[in-house]
Amino acid sequence: MDRIQSCEHPIEPFYQPLNNEEALFEQAWRHGMPVLIKGPTGCGKTRFVQHMAHRLKLPLYTVACHDDLSAADLIGRHLIGAQGTWWQDGPLTRAVREGGICYLDEVVEARQDTVVVLHPLADDRRELFLERTGEVLKAPPSFMLVVSYNPGYQNLLKGMKPSTRQRFVAMRFGYPPVADEERIVAREAQVDNALAAQVVRLGQALRRLDQHDLEEVASTRLLIFTARMIRSGMSPREACMACLAEPLSDDPLTVAALMDVVDVHFG
Numbered sequence: 001m002d003r004i005q006s007c008e009h010p011i012e013p014f015y016q017p018l019n020n021e022e023a024l025f026e027q028a029w030r031h032g033m034p035v036l037i038k039g040p041t042g043c044g045k046t047r048f049v050q051h052m053a054h055r056l057k058l059p060l061y062t063v064a065c066h067d068d069l070s071a072a073d074l075i076g077r078h079l080i081g082a083q084g085t086w087w088q089d090g091p092l093t094r095a096v097r098e099g100g101i102c103y104l105d106e107v108v109e110a111r112q113d114t115v116v117v118l119h120p121l122a123d124d125r126r127e128l129f130l131e132r133t134g135e136v137l138k139a140p141p142s143f144m145l146v147v148s149y150n151p152g153y154q155n156l157l158k159g160m161k162p163s164t165r166q167r168f169v170a171m172r173f174g175y176p177p178v179a180d181e182e183r184i185v186a187r188e189a190q191v192d193n194a195l196a197a198q199v200v201r202l203g204q205a206l207r208r209l210d211q212h213d214l215e216e217v218a219s220t221r222l223l224i225f226t227a228r229m230i231r232s233g234m235s236p237r238e239a240c241m242a243c244l245a246e247p248l249s250d251d252p253l254t255v256a257a258l259m260d261v262v263d264v265h266f267g
Helices: 021-030 045-056 071-075 089-098 112-121 178-189 195-208 221-230 237-246 254-266
Strands: 004-009 035-038 062-064 074-082 082-091 101-105 127-130 135-138 144-149 169-172
Touching: 004 135, 004 144, 021 035, 021 045, 021 169, 035 045, 035 254, 045 062, 045 101, 045 127, 045 144, 071 074, 071 089, 071 112, 071 135, 074 144, 082 089, 089 135, 112 127, 112 144, 112 254, 178 195, 178 221, 195 237, 237 254
Parallel strands: 035 144, 035 169, 062 101, 101 144
Antiparallel strands: 004 062, 074 082, 127 135
């Protein structure tokens, strides 16, 4: 259960709006509609959900989905201890009871039989069935179900079924435009605008290296990591090696090619 987090942010998480995503999310919440967020790794999906939970003043339960995630991990289970047997709610059940947000990150990683338990919550019923306790929980108006995944990882074995996908209002995220990404890197890494711009220009150049068959391109998250390392005193080349080139590829030749681009920008 260590992949499940509950949080109420006393300080609003920084988020740079890019389009109408805040208004769309809020309207979906007001109408009791679940939301599906699609986008590449490190583009701000989780930060956006944290930001909206704070903005709407709702408790947030975040679940990092994986292929061993069971329905009981979401709903709850009976536990046995010195005082006997008792029921412990899972994060989905707690979010329903409290009228908060349950956010399932990378939902396509979860088993299909786990995802099916979401169906009654993701349609007009807005109900959660607790088979082991005999309860049927009616979600309060403030409850919201949010899921996300990276479309680049989808394949025939791991994809969201149309019967599930069509229950959601969908939003597509991408990496921010250059000016917005510079502001994000400067704010999150606490660096000056000149360094943020230099790191973002490097990130843009690395994203154009499609001939190297990278599984993923340099994310905004990695650019923030790089800028933080440089701010702390690490040389730009070392920071770029540790925070950009090595995370992007295990192939030494590809890493060397990425570092050639780094040397052009920080040489």
